[in-house]
Amino acid sequence: MKKNKVRRSAGSYFTNNLTLKLLSVVFAIILWSFTITRTNPHRTKRISDIPITAVGLASLEESGLTLRDVDDLGNIQVKVSVAHSDFKLIDKNYISATVDLSKITSAGTVTVPVMVSVNSTADIGTPVANPSSISVTVDELVTKSVPVSLHESGTLKDGLISLSPSYPETVEISGSSYYVEKIAKAFLDVDLSSLNDGDKVTGALRFTDEKNNAIKFTSKYITADMDVRTIKEVKINAENAIVNADRVAAGYQFESVSAGKIRICAHKILLDSIEEISPTAIDLTDKDSSFTNCALDFDLPEGVSIVPGQSTAEAEIKINEATSSVTVKRHITVSGFDGTSASITAGKTTRRITADGVVAIEATVELSGPVPLLNAIGDADVMVRLSLSGKGAGTYELEPTVILSSAYASRITAKLISPAQVSVTIRK
Numbered sequence: 001m002k003k004n005k006v007r008r009s010a011g012s013y014f015t016n017n018l019t020l021k022l023l024s025v026v027f028a029i030i031l032w033s034f035t036i037t038r039t040n041p042h043r044t045k046r047i048s049d050i051p052i053t054a055v056g057l058a059s060l061e062e063s064g065l066t067l068r069d070v071d072d073l074g075n076i077q078v079k080v081s082v083a084h085s086d087f088k089l090i091d092k093n094y095i096s097a098t099v100d101l102s103k104i105t106s107a108g109t110v111t112v113p114v115m116v117s118v119n120s121t122a123d124i125g126t127p128v129a130n131p132s133s134i135s136v137t138v139d140e141l142v143t144k145s146v147p148v149s150l151h152e153s154g155t156l157k158d159g160l161i162s163l164s165p166s167y168p169e170t171v172e173i174s175g176s177s178y179y180v181e182k183i184a185k186a187f188l189d190v191d192l193s194s195l196n197d198g199d200k201v202t203g204a205l206r207f208t209d210e211k212n213n214a215i216k217f218t219s220k221y222i223t224a225d226m227d228v229r230t231i232k233e234v235k236i237n238a239e240n241a242i243v244n245a246d247r248v249a250a251g252y253q254f255e256s257v258s259a260g261k262i263r264i265c266a267h268k269i270l271l272d273s274i275e276e277i278s279p280t281a282i283d284l285t286d287k288d289s290s291f292t293n294c295a296l297d298f299d300l301p302e303g304v305s306i307v308p309g310q311s312t313a314e315a316e317i318k319i320n321e322a323t324s325s326v327t328v329k330r331h332i333t334v335s336g337f338d339g340t341s342a343s344i345t346a347g348k349t350t351r352r353i354t355a356d357g358v359v360a361i362e363a364t365v366e367l368s369g370p371v372p373l374l375n376a377i378g379d380a381d382v383m384v385r386l387s388l389s390g391k392g393a394g395t396y397e398l399e400p401t402v403i404l405s406s407a408y409a410s411r412i413t414a415k416l417i418s419p420a421q422v423s424v425t426i427r428k
Helices: 002-039 058-062 371-376
Strands: 043-055 063-067 075-083 095-100 108-113 115-118 127-128 133-153 160-162 168-178 185-191 201-205 207-210 222-227 228-236 252-259 260-267 293-297 312-320 323-335 341-346 350-353 357-368 381-386 394-400 401-404 413-418 424-427
Touching: 002 075, 058 063, 058 133, 058 323, 063 168, 075 115, 095 108, 095 168, 115 127, 115 160, 185 222, 323 341, 323 371, 341 357, 350 357, 357 381, 401 413
Parallel strands: 043 095, 133 185, 323 381
Antiparallel strands: 043 075, 063 133, 075 127, 095 115, 108 133, 133 168, 160 228, 185 207, 201 222, 228 260, 252 312, 293 312, 323 357, 341 350, 341 424, 357 413, 381 401, 394 424
């Protein structure tokens, strides 16, 4: 029984000792926190990647100088003593690093001190820059005019065309002689596939030397109106363009004109209202059938253009010889008579014949065709013939035939009006 009592005392001692240790740790933390809060001691903090900026550039430029790499002065690390209560609050956003160039008066490489400032009301000691100075290169400030070109990539969407892009042909640049004197050309990069009707493009120019090697230079922006238009196919209304159709060459008449379709382009808001266009006047004064085609010109509304690259628009014109009808009188001519005598009766008129030849029975013939040909036909060009070939003795009802000379037979139509028939009696 005595032995068990000793063991319990040892276990109790161990437990009580651990508790004391834990209480000691907690007490130490409380004491440390109380001390830090009451004394608020400073701690050293290192903040990296703080960019360096330049001041005094205006003074430098007044001296005809400029910094060669104003956008690439590098970064520094700053060591600063910060009160414990503000330690977590201070970061690179509150610290700035600058170099003052206003005292530089000549070109060359110059070492300038880095000045650090803290924009905060926190309890902060004097910041220390690392490095504390940097070398900068100063060049002469020069100005130059550089030609500008578009560098196009991609393809416009279907139904669009970029007709006459408008942008500055040259741009004046000022900067470090080291870079400016190398620059020969400037380009504005344009992605055509991203453009829509009416779009303009604003972007930074890209500079190169004569061999198209890229030259680093301060961004300079320009705007290009790409003149992107919508394409539309419309009817050519050539009928409205015909003038003096009643003044074609004598003996001719205007029949028709046709011109098909043509592609035009304009901004969509204007193009939607256009379904057809009319060419400028097509004057038919003194024109004859040889005038079959005519190249067309158009007086288009402002902002509307013909899509380039098409075949020249033409009108097909038909001017035919004027046609008419006239009647002529001719005596019937008998041929192929083989007998002693015969008589021919047409209506109330009867004539006796004894041989081939003209019989004094008048026939009326209607001639139709081009007016110039009708006016030129002579007596010998039209004959009304009655053939008695193979006819023996007897009485016959026969139809006379109109014969035209070869000069007119293909283009003149002849129709016998009267007599439609004659009665012929042949005696042997």
